[in-house]
Amino acid sequence: MRLIQCRHDGRLTVGLVVDAGSVQVVAAEEGVYGLARQAIAEGRPLSEVVAAALTETRLDYAALVDNGELLPPLTHPDPAHWLVTGTGLTHLGSADTRSAMHAATLVDESTLTDSMRMFRMGVEAGKPAAGEVGPQPEWFYKGDGDCVVAPEAALRSPSFAQDAGEEPELAGLYVIGDDGTPWRVGYAVGNEFSDHVTERFNYLWLAHSKLRACSYGPELLVGELPEHLEGTSRIVRDGQTLWEKPFMTGEANMAHSLANLEHHHFKYRNFRRPGDVHVHFFGTATLSFADQVRVEPGDRYEIELPALGRPLRNTLERDTESDYAAAKPL
Template identity: 50%
Template sequence: MHLSQLKSGGVIVRENETARLLPGIESIFALAQAAVEQGARIADLLPDGGEAVDLEMLAASGKLDVPVRHPEPARMYLCGTGLTHLGSASTRNAMHAQTEEHVSDSMKMFRMGLEGGKPAAGEVGVQPEWFYKGPGSEAVAPGDPLTSPGFALDGGEEPEIAGFYLNGPDGVPHRIGFTLANEFSDHVTERVNYLFLAHSKLRPASFGPELLLGDLPDHIEGRSRILRGDEVIFDQPFLSGEDNMSHTIANLEHHHFKYAPFRRPGDLHVHMFGTATLSFAGGITPQAGDVFEISSAAFGLALRNPLSVASDTGCTTIRTL
């Protein structure tokens, strides 16, 4: 079962090939709040009826939003984990070279995940690489531009799966569902020095168009493409799900929500689980106007976003009070 959010208000549910507008429901966020309050599953709270809609047409016309937003953007956290997929170390090492005598920090982190990222149920495994992308203001709707700042050295896609979480009144995180994500990053800046990873991640990200309810499939096959006009300049498959990861989802969730500030009641968290497929590793340099397209049958409609580049505003001036 999949849910989509209209920018104008309203929630669409898709079961198989049939999509309908849920009567009396304005947002998936409100549905999640009700599910937390009632101790219920979201799927059990969906009303019957509602008019049939053309979901693909709504997506193409830019009417779908990020599936879940917090009404207060500052209470929505965009974060993620890297080096979590079985092919991710080779991609990262293309940026940070290693020799027989020197093993990169990326490879060390990746090996730690292979050795301890999948603990038994109820046990704690090794912690992953972690990053912060920004507040909810940086969550970009499907079809809207992903904007690279003027000072950036690159603006490249990262095809990932993201989980959405709402903290209950007692601080317990509740998983709402999963979506496709474009964890947009600056890979040239990251390549300068691994310690610039934090800088490279402070960029917008896009999610949707459809939210998958329930558990994440163990094996996910998808495709990542970049279109430049009528030409496809990048086209590669990507894999996700625990069968293709060095960590369990539960272990990644634990190491995010173990921090008390991330369990503040009422906050919304979006957590991106990493990837092993980057056009950057293939020597592609995206340009303004290029369209990123991330798709997977498990998540319904593809996530598409054009790339835009902001003008450089120069040195930031601070005013003394």
Template identity: 60%
Template sequence: MLLIQYIDVHHTRRVGILDQDRITAIDGFATTLALAQHAIDSGSALEQLARDHAGSATESYAAVLAAGRLLAPIDHPDPAHCYVTGTGLTHLGSADTRDAMHKKIGGAVEALSDSMKMFRMGVEGGKPQSGEAGVQPEWFYKGDGSIVRTTGATIPMPAFALDGGEEPEIAGLYLVGPDGAPCRVGYAIGNEFSDHVTERQNYLYLAHSKLRNCAVGPALLVGELPAHVAGTSRIIGVDGAVRWEKPFLSGEQNMSHTIANLEHHHFKYPLFQRPGDVHIHFFGTATLSFADNISVQSGEAFEIEAPVFGPPLRNQLSVLDAAPVKVKTL
């Protein structure tokens, strides 16, 4: 099942079931958050709860998108209570990429870069037995709910950024229950969006490179993630033509970590067990246009799609005006 959030023709916020181009509104719940909270409180399965409350009102997805009425698949009324985070060095990539990567991480550990050591650790210990904790992944903070964009929205890049490049990833979407237990609401396709030039200068700049906007959606996939997810990432030029295109792979079959291990190492911190908080956590990727020496320009667009997640995620890049910051003394 795919769920989306949108504004209907009566200017009312809704959550609905997406099937091809048809959106069926869910009665009694205005948001994904409210639906998920009720599922937790009632002990109901989210998919069944959505089906039980499916109403008669329907709309065209294409019409909602064209009118700019589409929302991100999950959010929080207070953006500060939505954490956006991620993990890196988690994906094995294509067969050629895997072969090259295994050659890079072979031999003496001391000869490897810190990044390759981290990747090797994941390959060797990122898929523990059920109930056990595996090796920790690379982890980073991106921001709060205010940085999340939906499909059709512009992704703004700071004027001080050295690059604005896509990262086609799957994100886990979560709500922390009243007992502090994290509950996975579902998954969504996402563009994690980073400054790869800044990161390449020195890996200690990773934190700086990740403090950027991102995009998620348009739909939320309820249930378990397929072991193999195949999609396509594109850069669309200002003339509307495809400037760069490449397939990407995700799902545990194509990862060095299990989803459970990534979730454990995020939610093991009490800070991330606060009841009522929403979490959007990116699981990583092995496919970047930056790796093919593509520099995305303002006005060009990112397009990321994978059939299991329904419609594609598409966002145009823009550059913000420079805004010098000066701290005042009180």
């Protein structure tokens, strides 16, 4: 089951994806968020709640796209209660880079960089047995719901940014129950969008490089996630493909299990605040930046993961000046 959210007749609307051309409207006053809260309260699978709320109304999927009416597939009415975070150094990479990474884990511990040491910890113990806990991954904060951009909309890069690079990722979408239990609503394609020049200058600037916009969707996969997922990430300039590369995700291509990544996020009590929405990016191994591509304003990011439905597309815009005003004493 795959769901979308959109604006239809001026209202937040949920749709069940029927096929590439149409979606069936789901009766939902508070969008997917409200459906998830209902499923939690009633102790029922989300798929059952959705099936019971289906209407006879169908919408033209292409028209929603063309009219700019798509929204992220899970949102919160208050952006401050919609947290966006992620993990890095989680993916094994393509076959040739994987062998190089594994070879690097055989060298003496004292010669490893901090990044490679963390990656090695994940390779060795990131998929613990049920009931056990593996090493914690790299973790970062991106922002709250105000940093999220709808599918097909523009990702805005700040005037001080050194880079505007895509990160094709799988994202987990969650709602926190009234008792503090995190409930995974489903998965979506994500563009985690970072400043790789800033990050590469000094890894201690990773936190700065991640405070950018991001996008996920347009579809939310409800149910079982395949262990092996293959997709394509591309940059389109003036209607022509500038750069394109396949990427792999899913647990079969990761050093950590999803359960281990979730544990090390939700173990913090402040991330289990009842009613909150969490969007957590699971990492990538494929970047156009690594191939010396510089994305320019007007270019379009396209991230395609067929198992999760329609590709995620966004264009790049750059702020020409900072809107920051110096802090003033009271």
